[in-house]
Amino acid sequence: xxxxxxxxxxxxxxxxxxxxxxxxxxxxxxxxxxxxxxxxxxxxxxxxxxxxxxxxxxxxxxxxxxxxxxxxxxxxxxxxxxxxxxxxxxxxxxxxxxxxxxxxxxxxxxxxxxxxxxxxxxxxxxxxxxxxxxxxxxxxxxxxxxxxxxxxxxxxxxxxxxxxxxxxxxxxxxxxxxxxxxxxxxxxxxxxxxxxxxxxxxxxxxxxxxxxxxxxxxxxxxxxxxxxxxxxxxxxxxxxxxxxxxxxxxxxxxxxxxxxxxxxxxxxxxxxxxxxxxxxxxxxxxxxxxxxxxxxxxxxxxxxxxxxxxxxxxxxxxxxxxxxxxxxxxxxxxxxxxxx
Numbered sequence: 170x171x172x173x174x175x176x177x178x179x180x181x182x183x184x185x186x187x188x189x190x191x192x193x194x195x196x197x198x199x200x201x202x203x204x205x206x207x208x209x210x211x212x213x214x215x216x217x218x219x220x221x222x223x224x225x226x227x228x229x230x231x232x233x234x235x236x237x238x239x240x241x242x243x244x245x246x247x248x249x250x251x252x253x254x255x256x257x258x259x260x261x262x263x264x265x266x267x268x269x270x271x272x273x274x275x276x277x278x279x280x281x282x283x284x285x286x287x288x289x290x291x292x293x294x295x296x297x298x299x300x301x302x303x304x305x306x307x308x309x310x311x312x313x314x315x316x317x318x319x320x321x322x323x324x325x326x327x328x329x330x331x332x333x334x335x336x337x338x339x340x341x342x343x344x345x346x347x348x349x350x351x352x353x354x355x356x357x358x359x360x361x362x363x364x365x366x367x368x369x370x371x372x373x374x375x376x377x378x379x380x381x382x383x384x385x386x387x388x389x390x391x392x393x394x395x396x397x398x399x400x401x402x403x404x405x406x407x408x409x410x411x412x413x414x415x416x417x418x419x420x421x422x423x424x425x426x427x428x429x430x431x432x433x434x435x436x437x438x439x440x441x442x443x444x445x446x447x448x449x450x451x452x453x454x455x456x457x458x459x460x461x462x463x464x465x466x467x468x469x470x471x472x473x474x475x476x477x478x479x480x481x482x483x484x485x486x487x488x489x490x491x492x493x494x495x496x497x498x499x500x501x502x503x504x505x506x507x508x509x
Contacts, residue, residue, distance in 0.1 A: 172249035176236030180257035181207035190263035204230035234348025279361035283326035287367035313395035314353040332482040419461025426455025
């Protein structure tokens with residue numbers, strides 16, 4: 170069974186058109202009203218007659234990530250094989266869903282995400298703030314997730330295999346605007362294969378809920394935290410390889426050469442030149458350290474997951490875990506029944 174999850178917040182004017190565009194390849198549509206002040210969930214429950222639609226309600230706003238994770242858990246419980254996220258603002262064309270699902274359905278990937286930068290016309294039509302923000306964050310996302318081929322880390326149009334979704338520690342995934350990038354990090358921890366799907370997006374007059382000045386700090390802190398966790402986990406806790414030694418030795422030599430050279434350059438009297446030996450020590454340690462760090466990055470790039478994970482996973486892992494370890498039901502999301 171294929172399922173679409175639509176997080177909904179301030180989307181009363183667009184949600185019905187988005188649902189109407191979802192094709193017959195989808196058997197279940199889960200709309201999660203994330204504490205919407207416009208009552209998007211109520212509108213769907215009362216005015217949408219599509220039998221595939223289930224509406225879940227959050228009592229309080231949890232962010233786009235929190236809304237999707239609620240829908241994802243529901244989809245897993247219903248036995249969904251592929252779970253697709255579509256935003257409720259109409260920027261994502263539901264007609265592209267079959268192509269988005271294809272790499273997963275054919276066993277080529279565990280997670281497929283949209284790439285708005287593949288088509289140059291997309292980049293030109295994207296608002297400058299969004300274009301600059303995505304490009305600036307792209308390198309940080311590569312470093313923190315380990316997926317060096319991705320180009321659009323904040324894209325919210327994606328599909329994930331249900332068995333892979335079961336493995337995610339969803340309690341630790343960011344709930345708000347860092348969600349898509351943090352999800353990539355957690356996928357990297359379980360070595361899921363990620364591919365990108367060239368997509369077209371339309372940008373109308375809708376207002377974004379993202380406030381760059383408020384989210385810049387959390388984004389940078391999140392990338393720094395995830396980069397540190399990923400490197401420690403993959404290169405020191407899970408495995409210890411030549412790349413681990415290259416990183417340690419390279420970082421130490423690079424920093425020593427930089428600090429040593431700057432100190433002697435700053436401390437040298439204006440009427441005296443720095444001794445040649447001092448310059449050589451600073452230059453050699455700096456360059457050797459830089460080369461070792463580059464070697465580590467080359468290894469890290471080549472170590473990106475290449476094989477899909479879901480063909481080797483047994484279906485129902487999460488259900489068996491829930492049966493053996495009963496948990497308190499999630500009271501923050503309640504299904505809203507359609508009026509007769």
